[in-house]
Amino acid sequence: MNLDDLEDLAVKFRDDANEPETEVRVCMAASCQSSGAAPVLDALRGGCGDKAEGACKVKGVGCMGLCSAGPLVAVAPPAAALDEAVIYREVSPADAPEILASAAPGGAPVERLRCPSDMPFFARQHKIVLANAGIVDPDSFRGYVMLGGYAAMVQALTEMTPQEVVNEVTASGLRGRGGGGYPTGLKWSTVAKMPANQKYVICNADEGDPGAFMDRAVLESDPHRVLEGMAIAAYAIGANKGYVYIRAEYPLAVERLKTAIRKAKRAGFIGNHICETQFNFDVEIRLGAGAFVCGEETALMASIEGNRGQPRPRPPYPAEYGLWGSPTLINNVETYANIAPIITEGGGWLAGIGTEKSKGTKVFALAGTIVNTGLIEVDMGTTLRDIIFDIGGGIPDGRAFKAVQTGGPSGGCVPEAHLDMPVDYDSLKTLGTMMGSGGMIVMDETSNMVDVARFFMEFCMDESCGKCIPCRAGTQQMHGLLDKIAKGRASRADLALLEELCEVVQATSLCGLGQTAPNPVLSTLRYFRHEYEEKLG
Amino acid sequence: MTLQRTRPDLPSNDKRWKLVNAAMRRNGYAGHALIEALHAVQDAFGFLDEEAMTFVADSLDLPLSKVYGVATFYHLFMLKPQGRHACVVCTGTACYIKGASALIEGVQERFGVAPGETTADKSLSVLSARCVGACGLAPAVVLDGNVIGRLGPAQLCERLEQEIAE
Known part of the structure; x- marks a missing residue:
């Protein structure tokens, strides 16, 4: 074909x-x-x-x-x-x-x-990832093909070499949409170069950040787009087997993805000899079981292998030693959803959208005290003010804006003074937060920042897998101190101890969960220190 | 030479074991599909007891300690029987901002159960979840699999009483 x-x-x-x-x-x-x-x-x-x-x-x-x-x-x-x-x-x-x-x-x-x-x-939205969302029937294979679906896969398989596919992705400047922002093309070429017979492609759909629902919406709206992206990735790196690791908390997304895989297989778009070429690619779904840490790539692979979802030190990176020891490519749902248009339109097209170092668009989930709660997709470099007050419609009930939280429990809070910052991977980092997977929670003047920090610390404490001591014991102690501060029973020494602990946990934890657990505390301390000090005895 | 192991017999005539067995067969009794098998048990029985874990361990040729280790690691797996109705209060960030803790307190006051507990008459289990992704409906509650949103504590308790009475 x-x-x-x-x-x-x-x-x-x-x-x-x-x-x-x-x-x-x-x-x-x-x-x-x-x-x-x-x-x-x-x-x-x-x-x-x-x-x-x-x-x-x-x-x-x-x-x-x-x-x-x-x-x-x-x-x-x-x-x-x-x-x-x-x-x-x-x-x-x-x-x-x-x-x-x-x-x-x-x-x-x-x-x-x-x-x-x-x-x-x-x-004001610019829809690339969500181009078909709200238009195509997610359960319809025909509907997707009628909108030009699978053209990118067929083009890659019949007209391009794997190296050319990797080159397009590299040229697009696409960076991982799961939060880390690692250049996708670089990741693909590393796995592609590995001399191994067996390689794997994994789609990380374990969207655990509270307040984030982008990946769920993509899977519920346009599952074939993600499968197409995975198949193209598998072709580019030389894999023939893929796994989608998805949260069990998203039953509808799981159901639609299953239907999509079944229909694509029946039509010969997934499976052996895809579209009458020599390329084989099979996809399986693996369900998570409610562990936030499984969003971390090594923990995720442990979970796919049927083990406790505990991370291991890197290197070796999954690109070298991944699932069952084979080179493995792990990307997030939104990253895969970007692939088909990159192949169809060319990498240079995506590279023309966004900012210097962050290309393309980003899907955000707007939630919290904001008028228009929901899902948006905007160019990288749109300012937070535009997102919150123009697209999001501002704060309801005439209350004042206080902060916007991005990056989930690994991120931080951005106050009013920095709202004119264009959003991309690097600008958010300078503000002490991170892009994360794209959850944006808006808080009004009634939110207390010490409570917010305590909330996130409680989350990290519950979700710590217990493998390394800094995270297991550190989150517990930090939560205790935050609780003491919130209840007005803490002294200056407690606050100093909290800050010291933040540094230690950040520097010594094994995986991203522990390393970033102090971020909400550090960022609220940076911008709202007075709220902490008001509570000291 | 590999020895052909015999699969264990189903623990009882309960038809639900056949569902569990079918799920494991679908994955070729592979040890790495352990989490899938445990999901199947929980879907069929509502929780994982020692009998079920032993059966899964024998079927997949895994040590029971490993099965127990995995079952206790993941929050979704329940080791105790649940009530007839399950009320999952979302405690994600958006729900937190919009008053999820008031819901938990309200339910605790009315029914006397905290998240993770079941009422003595086994009519209601209260659980908390880390974001069900229904942030547009915050504060969200998943009642017997259906997401309901934007309820205050009083309305939620009323709704729960209705469900229990039915």
């Missing part, structure tokens, strides 16, 4: 589908489902069933982004982007007849439900 054959296949699928000029899309991602999207979908489908064949189409799609206004419904021409659609918010099953009428030829939008699609939340 070459690109022309794939295009023919897409045309055939489009003819078979016989779609009307406008379709009705219902967001069926986890958040909208929890606010009652399933009955809305049923009501719309029921109303649609009464109409003539091919006159109306209702489909369930993935995340449209504005989770706080769910259930969301969009009316748009097939394959049209979200900002060209008419979007309805907080839809109930009773609204179905009106929405169906508006989707019929000549129908006027239902103004009382309308959510302006030119509002900054939709208009």
